[in-house]
Amino acid sequence: QGCEDDIAPTGTKSGVPTTSSITFFGYIQGQYSSEFLQPETTSSFHFKRARFGVRGRINRSFSYYASLEASDFVSSDGNPYLLDAFITWDKHEWAKISMGSFKQPFSRDxxxxxxxxxxxxxxxxxxxxxxxxxxxxxxxxxxxxxxKFRYSLALMNGTGLGTKDTNKKKDVIGRATYQLLNFLNVGASFRYGYPTNEDDDRTSYGFDALISYKKLSVQGEYIYDEGAYNLGADGGCGATPVILGDKRQGAYVMAAYKVSDKLQPVLKYEYFDADTDLKVSPISGYQEMFTVGVNYFFHKKVRLQVNYQIKEVDNNSDHDALLAQVQVRF
Amino acid sequence: QGCEDDIAPTGTKSGVPTTSSITFFGYIQGQYSSEFLQPETTSSFHFKRARFGVRGRINRSFSYYASLEASDFVSSDGNPYLLDAFITWDKHEWAKISMGSFKQPFSRDxxxxxxxxxxxxxxxxxxxxxxxxxxxxxxxxxxxxxxKFRYSLALMNGTGLGTKDTNKKKDVIGRATYQLLNFLNVGASFRYGYPTNEDDDRTSYGFDALISYKKLSVQGEYIYDEGAYNLGADGGCGATPVILGDKRQGAYVMAAYKVSDKLQPVLKYEYFDADTDLKVSPISGYQEMFTVGVNYFFHKKVRLQVNYQIKEVDNNSDHDALLAQVQVRF
Amino acid sequence: QGCEDDIAPTGTKSGVPTTSSITFFGYIQGQYSSEFLQPETTSSFHFKRARFGVRGRINRSFSYYASLEASDFVSSDGNPYLLDAFITWDKHEWAKISMGSFKQPFSRDxxxxxxxxxxxxxxxxxxxxxxxxxxxxxxxxxxxxxxKFRYSLALMNGTGLGTKDTNKKKDVIGRATYQLLNFLNVGASFRYGYPTNEDDDRTSYGFDALISYKKLSVQGEYIYDEGAYNLGADGGCGATPVILGDKRQGAYVMAAYKVSDKLQPVLKYEYFDADTDLKVSPISGYQEMFTVGVNYFFHKKVRLQVNYQIKEVDNNSDHDALLAQVQVRF
Incomplete structure (x- = not known):
């Protein structure tokens, strides 16, 4: 967990915990976005993310990780906030324990x-x-x-960052992945919780796979979710939450090919159905998106991404967007 | 002053200022709190504090200290803010001068x-x-x-962080401690100021003592306060301010014993009277709390604290709480 | 660009880019301000700025810079925010490119x-x-x-930090300086943009000069601006924006003399006309200020500034102020 690196907080790359250390890290994602809406096209320079953090190791048994999101366009009020911050007891590779704030262990994406x-x-x-x-x-x-095998099992508030839990019941979220074949990693995720009160529950599950064959990588994932939800709980980094029905689902499949060390074109198809019971036009809660993109690595820490998004929302296709992002990591 | 260490910003432990330096520091306090209220028990994972700072020395005469509070549960709006930040002229051990933001030099606690x-x-x-x-x-x-002797004398706005002073008159706050016996340190604090306007004043004083005898430490303190006050001025880290009468007072006594290097049980009794003139039930503004706790040090920088708080507020005892906190410092 | 140092992000002082590096920096400006207003004088301790940042170099072609403003008195809501943050491609000294957030390249001041x-x-x-x-x-x-020659040419939203652009048209801002004589540097700035919508434009230009002769420095600048403007867009650090007419202009001239390495007295005269078409009393939008000050450098990183400001706003002279600031850099 943690956005910087999946394993560093809990040991070195070899999995063997080392002794005392401290590392600063961060990255900024400068972006130019142009949305081809009707009747008007908008465009803007802005930041996607701007993160600053520290991580390190206290001794062979404890490591820590803390990061701040400083972009004006992620939190709902535009202010910086403490993002991932946790202490991990990682003495035993198969039973590490983290406490603090982190991503829900759900979904490969x-x-x-x-x-x-x-x-x-x-x-x-x-x-x-x-x-x-x-x-x-x-x-x-x-x-x-x-x-080959990895797992995460979390007990969490279910209400998201910035607020205390409003009820006594906690959410249980879990995820496991397995390297089935040399080129195939598969995963499954589940969540069961009480996002709003102690009576209305929510059940979610997902399946995913990643094929890595030579310079080609293909990733796919399906997620199903039903029951209560909390519209106020921030989803992805700055994404605007949509209103959901009782049952909702979606999936994506993405293929990328490393033409060279520097150049990687990518194609992604995805759909999201905000209410599987709703099939009537014009409001069906259904959207599809096709992304054509290219990643260019000037350096392993300097990346340019250009994406053209072809969107169709409720059978209306006037939502295309062109995004260009320059990321620098340090 | 400064939350990280009382003396580092103003010199080395020997009191002799050294030359140029810079140090990063911080700590995060992940917490689980369960409050046994009537009719409903609530529980939540959250952060108590999450602090990041820098301190150092410019030359033999000047040092600096700056820290940011990033917990979502300390400031009234939940946003990060600049906490302690000051420059200190510490050429002379008995007449150092700090300018910036820092704690009021009042109370041992x-x-x-x-x-x-x-x-x-x-x-x-x-x-x-x-x-x-x-x-x-x-x-x-x-x-x-x-x-043996230490003192602090401050001239401060009196309105707290985040706002400029609303009047011309400043507050005077002072504190002195003395190592009376090998095992006994005593202290006294006072404050005189104008928290709201230029006419209504406030007077406060306190006495305290710390007995450190082998593995036992006993600490006690009494504080009396009268006159105007500013309800909006944030008190302790995230504590909800209560409405005060014209005169108010309180005290605590706390005993802790280091059973081993790692294990330290603690008992604390305290009371607070928000309005000493008010004696009627059910609203007397009077509360008592008894805390039974244990501190466990996995490492000098990794501490687990578990506290059970038995509270009685306005003769109502349905306020118990169980708190568990894991702290990591770096 | 960037508030820390004009050239470091884009290379070393020699102009030759170096390899990988990371530097932390920051400064805090503790201040005491007393305003002699009628009927009442106010005074307060506060911070002017409190900044923390990181800058460095990825390789010979890319550098980065990011900084956070943490003073409670700069942003309109008093919260910390991401200030300057950009990545620079600086392989070629005469055609560097930066992307992110930074100051408009306009005005020597x-x-x-x-x-x-x-x-x-x-x-x-x-x-x-x-x-x-x-x-x-x-x-x-x-x-x-x-x-001898330097230039900057920027394409920017025109709406300022914390918000995405509200229209498709971008602002163009540019500035160039030239070392005309050994002791004389001259500069010119321009801006053309659409601050509010796609129909109403804004045109601005300015001229400036800096004379550096032995221990004396004299700096002057004139700025003219006309057309639409966005009152909400924050101007200088914490300055309260005034309402502007269709045409506005202002100028200053400032002289400072380094009596010794430590002591530098300064005099500054300036005027600002918020609406050049408005000449009637009592509201003319015209203000003048004369500043008498002294800078004292305890150390190159520790500076005391004392300024007395004699102001006349709309022919009313009850606006004098005394400011004292202690700055520490690290």
Whole structure:
């Protein structure tokens, strides 16, 4: 967990915890967005994310991680806030425990670090249904990028950052991945909780897979979600939450190819159905998006992303957008 | 002053200023709180404090200190803010001068660094009466942890952080401590000021003592306060200010015993009378609290605190709470 | 650009880019202000600015810069925010490109780093007319402090930080300086944009000069501005925007003399006409200010500034102020 790196807070790349250390990190994503809406096209320079953090190790058993989101366009009030911040007891690789704030361990797309997304935006289904995307709680986790199997199991408020839980019941969220074949990693996620009160529950699950074959990577994921939800709980980084029906679902499939070390074109198709019971036009809550993009790595820490998004929302196709982002990591 | 360490900003532990330096520091306090209220018990994961700072020395005469509070649950609007930030001219140990924002030099409880409190919460009387707990101003101070005598004398706005002073008159706050016996340190504090306008004044004083005998420490403090006050001025870290009468007072006594290097049980009794003239039930403004706790140090920088608080507010005892906090410092 | 140092983000002082690096920096400006208003004098301790940042170099072609303003008295809501943050492609000294948030390249006064101003406040004309003083965009720039000629040309939203652009048209802002004689540097600035909508434009230009002769420096600048403007766009650090007429202008001239390495007295005269078409008393929108000040450098990183401001606003002279600021940089 943590947006910077999946494993650093809980040990070195080899999985063996080391002794005392402190590291500063951060990245800024300057962006130019142009939305081709009707009747008017808008365009703006802005930031997607601007993050600053510190992580390190106290001793062989404890590590920590803390980061601040400083972009004016992520939190609902535009102010900076404490994003991921947790202490991890990582003495045993298969039973690490984290406490603090972190992403819900749900979805491969959400688990991908925010500076390593293949397209500029996360999938709509992940932004809309894995909400709150971050929360306070406790997490049990095991495995690393070196192991075939990894899992995370979290007990969280269910109300998201910036607020205390409004009820006594907590949410349970879990995720596991397995390297089934050399080129195939599969995953499954679930969540059961009480987002609004102690009576109305919510059940979610998802399946995903990642094929990495030579220079090609293909990633797909399906998420289903039903029951109560909290519209106020922020979803993905700055995504505007939509109104959901009782049952909702979505999926995406994305293919990227590393033409060279620097150049990586990407294609993504996705759909999101905000209310599976609603099939009538013009308001069906259904949207589709096709993204054509290219990533150019000037340096492993300097990336240019250009995405053209072809969107259709409620059978209305006047929502295309052109996004260009320059990211620098330090 | 400063929450990180009482003396580092003004010199080394030996009291001798050194040359140029810069240090990053911080700590996060992940917490789980359960309040046994009637008719409903609530519980939540959250943060108590999450602080990030920098301190250092420019030359033999000037040092600096700056820190940011990033917890969502401290400032009244939940946003991060500049906490303690000051420059200190510390050429002469007995006449150092600080300018900026810092804690009011009042009360032993308030003077204790926020990551070194023996119980999770400060005493109610310190949170409610030493408010604003932090303010902008000038401070003259002398002595260090190596000297028998220490003093602080501050001229401050009296209106707290985040706002300019609303009147021309400033507050005077002072505190002195003396190591009377090897095992006994005594202290006294006073404050005289104009919290709201130029006509209505406020007078406060307090006495305190700390007995450190082998593995036992016993600390006690009494605070009396009368006159005008500013309800909006934030008190202790996230404490909700209560309405005060013309005269108010409170005290606590706390005993802790270091069973081992790692384990330290603690008991604390305290009371707070928000209006000493009001004696009628059911609203007397009077509250008592008994805290049973234990501190466990996994490492000197990783601490678990568990506190059970038995509270009685206005003769109503349905206010118990169970708090568990994990703190990591870096 | 960037408030810390004009050239560091885009190379070393020699203009030759170096390899990977990271530097933390910041400064705090503790201030005491007393305003001699009628009928009442007010006074307060507060902060002017409190900034924390990081800058560095990724490789020979890319550098970055990011800083946070944490003073409670700069942003309109008093919260911290991301100030300057940009990535710069600086492979070629005469065609560097920055993307992110930075100051508009307009006015010598605005171009001066916020910790290196000769008087505590910037000139009124720069604070009122170079607004938004910071914005999101792209900038092409060339030259350095080692070259006779320097230029900056920016394409920016025109709406300032914290908000996306409300229209499709962008603002163009540019500035060039030239070292005409050994002791004389001259500059010119222009801006053309659409601050509010796509129909109403704004045109601004300015001329400035800096004479540096032995221990004396004399700086002067004239700014003219006409057309639409956005009252909400924050001007200088915490300056309160005034209502402007269709045409407005102002100028200042400032002389400072380094009596010794530590002591530098300064005199500044300035005027600002918020509406050149309005000449009637009592509301003419015209103000004049004369500043008498002294800078004392305890250390190159510790500075005391004392300014007495004699102001006349709309022919009313009851606006004098005494400001004292202590700044520490790290």
């Amino acid at each position: 959400v688990a991908t670090a925010c500076h390593s997304l293949t397209t500029i935006d996360r999938s709509i289904v992940a932004d809309q249904l894995v909400a709150p995307q971050r929360d306070y709680g406790l997490m049990l986790l095991g495995g690393s990028s070196k192991t | 308030v003077a204790t660094a926020c990551h070194s409190l023996t119980t999770i919460d400060r005493s109610i009387v310190a949170d409610q009466l030493v408010a604003p707990q932090r303010d902008y101003g000038l401070m003259l101070l002398g002595g260090s942890s190596k000297t | 605005v171009a001066t780093a916020c910790h290196s101003l000769t008087t505590i406040d910037r000139s009124i004309v720069a604070d009122q007319l170079v607004a938004p003083q910071r914005d999101y965009g792209l900038m092409l720039l060339g030259g350095s402090s080692k070259t």
